[in-house]
Amino acid sequence: MQINWIYSEDVSCKLKTFLKKQGISRRLLAKVRYSDGKILINGKSGRKIDKIKKNDKITLVVPDEEFRRSVPPSFVPIKILYEDDNYLLVDKPAFVASIPSPLHPNDSLVNRVVGYYQIRGYRGIIPHIVTRLDRDTSGIVIFAKHRYAHALLDSQLKEHKISKTYTAILSGILHNNHYIIDLPIGRDSTSLIKRKVLFSEKAKRSKTEIFVEERIRDNTLCKIKLHTGRTHQIRVHCSYLGYPLVSDTLYGGTISMPLQRQALHCSEVVFWDQFSSQYIKVKSNISQDMMNYLK
Missing domain, CATH: 3.30.2350.10 (Pseudouridine synthase)
Structure with a gap:
């Protein structure tokens, strides 16, 4: 996948300085450089020490991703609350683990998202779970669709900026x-x-x-x-x-x-989407078992 920016500052700066401000980690840059990714300035290969100037187009080509270990898909349907090119927000039922484990290797929420990606024909992306819930807790779980989106939200998590x-x-x-x-x-x-x-x-x-x-x-x-x-x-x-x-x-x-x-x-999450420069706010109604109890 490609991520594009237009440099808008009047003062030029080094490419590595710009990328750092965009939340691109050294680890991700290493993945890009050594796993068939690219960093382009106006369509040509760029180096971290290159200077960029106003109106330059910077392109980050992120290589396809694969799981380190096989994660079997589960084709149990998921309830999608929000989806775009970078994020997927899912309504997790109670009694479903967020991630695979020895006790729940085949039907965690991650397994179900893997199955959803296969059904949709998505290629070169894997689920990056950003927020987790206990197995018996229901509600909103955030997934990032690629490393960069995950890094941006992980930074917000550490700074307690995801509500x-x-x-x-x-x-x-x-x-x-x-x-x-x-x-x-x-x-x-x-x-x-x-x-x-x-x-x-x-x-x-x-x-x-x-x-x-x-x-x-x-x-x-x-x-x-x-x-x-x-x-x-x-x-x-x-x-x-x-x-x-x-x-x-x-x-x-x-x-x-x-x-x-x-x-x-x-029941609600709010986070800043750096790709669209706006807040994403998603809500979820309480689960049926809680509703039945209240009734």
């Missing part, structure tokens, strides 16, 4: 309408998978913001905004607050039929 909002049903009645939980999270030494609020050097700063939407019988429907992205962050913070997610048995909740998994759904 993610979740819908959750909490056990009990929250008395305030707004909470900010700014407490560090680390591994629970008694479990291979659990996390907990931990006041030690090994814990990482974690910030969660809760907005009460509705109080329904003995539960509270909330919108939850993540300001950091720690494993199980929402589940850990809500449990620590004393209001575990409905049916989240790992963190103190109890199964409440018909909901047989934690009541958590990624």
Whole structure:
């Protein structure tokens, strides 16, 4: 695939300086140079030390990609919320792993996207998963269609510039309408998978913001905004607050039929699209099992 820019500055600069400002990493440049890719200035091969001037056209030809290890396609249909040449946003069902693993090698969300790419006849691209959800959490997952798009969003993730909002049903009645939980999270030494609020050097700063939407019988429907992205962050913070997610048995909740998994759904993401110079905002309605529970 090709990515094109027109240099618009009045002052000339080196090609490598321009590419760095566009978020092109050294690793990606190495892939381009040594894997049949190209860097062109006005259609001619360019070097990193070359100077570019106003109105020059810079083209990055990114080589085709392949998985390092075979990922079998799954042809279970996916629900697409947004797609363009660079990004694919999918509505993940509950009980589907985000990525392949020894327990789920053939039908993770990545496997399903691989199958979708094959059906559509896409060539030379592989799914780059940008955001992941726990197997039992439903909602929006972002995929990048190539290395460069992935690098741009990965940078936004590290700087906490991708906005993610979740819908959750909490056990009990929250008395305030707004909470900010700014407490560090680390591994629970008694479990291979659990996390907990931990006041030690090994814990990482974690910030969660809760907005009460509705109080329904003995539960509270909330919108939850993540300001950091720690494993199980929402589940850990809500449990620590004393209001575990409905049916989240790992963190103190109890199964409440018909909901047989934690009541958590990624309902909105917003990120800056450098290709179109605009924000992309995608929403997802809560899953049917959560809706049935609320009814």
